[in-house]
Amino acid sequence: MMTPRDACRSCGQTGLVSVLDLGRMPLANALLRADQVSGPEPAYPLELAFCQRCSLAQLTETVPPETLFGHYVYFSSFAQTMLDHARHLADELIAFERLGPDSLVVEAASNDGYLLQFYRDVGVPVLGVEPARNIAEVARSQRGIPTLTEFFGEALAHRLREEGRRADVFHAHNVLAHVADLNGFVAGIRLVLQDTGMAVVEVPYVKDLLDHCEFDTIYHEHLCYFSLLALDELFRRQGLLIHDVRRVPIHGGSLRLYASPVEQARPRSVAVTALLREERDWGADRADCYLALAERVRVLRDSLRGLLGRLKGQGKRLAAYGASAKGSTLLNYCGIGRETLDFVADRSTVKQGLFTPGTHLPICPPEKLLEEMPDYLLLLTWNFADEIMRQQEEYRRRGGRFITPVPEPKVA
Ligand code: ZN
Numbered sequence: 001m002m003t004p005r006d007a008c009r010s011c012g013q014t015g016l017v018s019v020l021d022l023g024r025m026p027l028a029n030a031l032l033r034a035d036q037v038s039g040p041e042p043a044y045p046l047e048l049a050f051c052q053r054c055s056l057a058q059l060t061e062t063v064p065p066e067t068l069f070g071h072y073v074y075f076s077s078f079a080q081t082m083l084d085h086a087r088h089l090a091d092e093l094i095a096f097e098r099l100g101p102d103s104l105v106v107e108a109a110s111n112d113g114y115l116l117q118f119y120r121d122v123g124v125p126v127l128g129v130e131p132a133r134n135i136a137e138v139a140r141s142q143r144g145i146p147t148l149t150e151f152f153g154e155a156l157a158h159r160l161r162e163e164g165r166r167a168d169v170f171h172a173h174n175v176l177a178h179v180a181d182l183n184g185f186v187a188g189i190r191l192v193l194q195d196t197g198m199a200v201v202e203v204p205y206v207k208d209l210l211d212h213c214e215f216d217t218i219y220h221e222h223l224c225y226f227s228l229l230a231l232d233e234l235f236r237r238q239g240l241l242i243h244d245v246r247r248v249p250i251h252g253g254s255l256r257l258y259a260s261p262v263e264q265a266r267p268r269s270v271a272v273t274a275l276l277r278e279e280r281d282w283g284a285d286r287a288d289c290y291l292a293l294a295e296r297v298r299v300l301r302d303s304l305r306g307l308l309g310r311l312k313g314q315g316k317r318l319a320a321y322g323a324s325a326k327g328s329t330l331l332n333y334c335g336i337g338r339e340t341l342d343f344v345a346d347r348s349t350v351k352q353g354l355f356t357p358g359t360h361l362p363i364c365p366p367e368k369l370l371e372e373m374p375d376y377l378l379l380l381t382w383n384f385a386d387e388i389m390r391q392q393e394e395y396r397r398r399g400g401r402f403i404t405p406v407p408e409p410k411v412a
Contacts, residue, residue, distance in 0.1 A: 008051040009058050009182050009224060010234045016049035016060065019290035020215070020297065025332045026357035027063065028219035028325035034353075037360050044220055046329070048290065054233045055285045057206055057225040059218075062180045065131070065151060081387050083114060085250055089200070090118035093169050097198060099124045106160070106167040106192060108152035108185075109175035112138045113145035120145060127165065129156065153181060157188030167192050170199040174251060177203050177222045186238040190261060199240065199259045203231070207282070208253025210289055213407040215297045215333075216326035216380075217252055227284040228255060228275050235259050244269040252383045301334045304409040308340050311376055319374040320344040321388060321402070323351045323363045327380030330405055332358040341378065345369050347391075369395045376411070378403045385412075 007014045024043040032041070047060045093099065105119045110128030112135050119126050120143075128147035130136040139145040150156055152172070160166070170193055172185075179185045189199050206225040209217055218225070228245060235242050235257075243266040244258040260266045283289045311318060320327065323346040331337065337359040344356060345366045354363050369377070369392065377395070379385060379402050389402065389412075396402075402412045 005060060005062070008054060008056060009180070010056045010230060010237075011051065011054040013051055013053040016051055016058070017287045018047060018049050018060070019057070019287055020048040020218070020294040022046040022048075022215070022218065022329065022333050025219070025329065027067070028221065028328035028357065030357045031323065031351060031354040031363070032357065032360065034355070037355050041358065043358070046218065046220060048218060048225070050287045050290050051230075052287065054230055055227055056230040056234075057227075057290060059220070059223050061220075062223060063220045065178075065180065079384055079387070081250070081384055085248070086115040087118050090115060093198075093200065094119065094122060094124065097169055099168060101125070103168040104165060105169045105171065106165075107171040107173075109172065109178075110139060110145070110147060111135055113143040113147065115171060115173065116145050117143050127160075127167075152185065152188060153179075154184040154188045154191065157191035161191050165192075166194045166197070168194055168197050170197065171201075172199070173202040174204070174254070176201055177224045177226065180223060182224065182234060183238060186234055186240065189259070190239045193261060195261055195263065197260070199257075201257045201259060202248065202250070202254050203257075204251050205247060205253050205255040206284070207279070208247075210293055211407075212252065213293065213296050213300055214252045214326075215293065215300070216330040216406065219325050219329045221325065226255065227279050228257075228272070229279050229284050231255070231257060232272075232276065236262070239263075241266065241268070242272060243267065245272050245275055250383070297333075300406065300408060304334055304405055305336065307403070307409045307411075308336060308378070312340060316375040317342060317372070318376050318378065319369070319372070320361065320378040320380050321366075321369075321392070322346055322379065322381030322384070323348070323354075323356055323361075324381045326383075328357050328359075330380060331356065331361075336378075337361065342372070342374060343368065344380070345377075366392065369400065370398070373398060373400060375399075376401050376403055378405065379412075380405075382406060 025046045049060045106127045108129050110130045116126040128145050129152045131151045136147045136149040139147040203226045240259040241262045242257050242259045246256045248254050248256050319342045323344045343364045344361045351363045382404050
């Protein structure tokens with residue numbers, strides 16, 4: 001069921017350089033029911049490789065998307081940070097692209113309609129594309145967002161184009177890194193866009209991963225780890241020009257690209273040329289920075305295990321916060337499980353009552369924190385640290401402490 005590969009997902013070059021091997025791991029979002037905890041649990045290799053031709057960092061193996069996303073449990077709307085980010089972006093595009101009742105906004109991986117709702121609310125027609133059946137159903141029934149239950153790609157884009165449904169604005173947030181057929185996805189963007197249209201694409205930025213040692217953002221769902229250099233080549237190959245770029249502080253640090261058909265010849269912003277130059281300066285086009293990351297990851301693991309072991313030795317009670325995918329990579333790679341952590345608290349009601357993959361921590365509602373008052377909480381969703389610390393003010397007031405694991409373990 002796994003597809004090992006030696007050819008680059010973007011440019012097809014063979015001979016990728018292996019830079020970081022995290023070993024075999026369960027799927028990061030494959031939460032278990034109580035009756036599954038003692039059963040067999042599939043595990044897959046998790047290894048990062050680098051293409052020396054187009055500078056794309058990528059996983060060497062692909063788990064079929066149906067296995068990964070059929071019952072995806074991440075609801076965007078549970079995080080207030082995400083909603084604020086979405087509202088702000090929609091307002092900006094409505095104004096700058098002069099969107100109205102004759103426009104169309106299409107989003108790939110539209111989740112529960114968390115972004116499209118802000119267009120719909122002011123009368124701009126929208127279309128969501130979301131492969132996870134349970135989440136697409138929430139978008140349709142609870143938010144009234146028309147949503148196709150499909151994977152976005154070249155085939156769907158052809159169909160929409162033939163039906164005359166072409167987008168003035170196309171969104172793809174936090175999805176491109178999940179796509180096995182990169183070229184097909186980006187070709188699909190070009191097909192579905194109006195000739196005057198614009199695509200807004202957000203991906204976690206590999207520079208943030210490297211700077212902050214965010215190795216836990218590496219899991220099977222994330223096939224690619226993008227620099228602007230790698231994206232620039234990919235988009236040009238499919239007839240799109242990245243005319244502007246911004247770094248946004250979401251998901252541990254992301255790049256937001258603004259891309260348009262090359263024929264439009266929108267002028268390239270200074271931000272694009274400056275960031276491309278900066279990337280060549282720090283070596284985004286060389287394997288060395290990834291090999292250095294691998295060494296820092298090993299140090300982080302020893303340091304975190306040491307810290308938790310010392311606290312445990314002092315008789316402290318430990319738990320975790322946030323049953324996230326990145327938490328799965330962190331715990332499984334570091335070998336931290338029930339011998340160390342009593343449970344993991346999470347606000348998402350669809351996760352509560354389940355168990356974390358590989359490590360089998362019970363997932364509990366956050367109320368359990370005040371009932372049990374563990375001395376320390378390992379913060380697995382450090383990308384929402386400020387929001388979570390505010391929500392858990394009472395736990396902290398009563399003496400509870402947080403441990404943030406990256407860029408190096410620290411008691412906060
Ligand atoms: Zn390549």
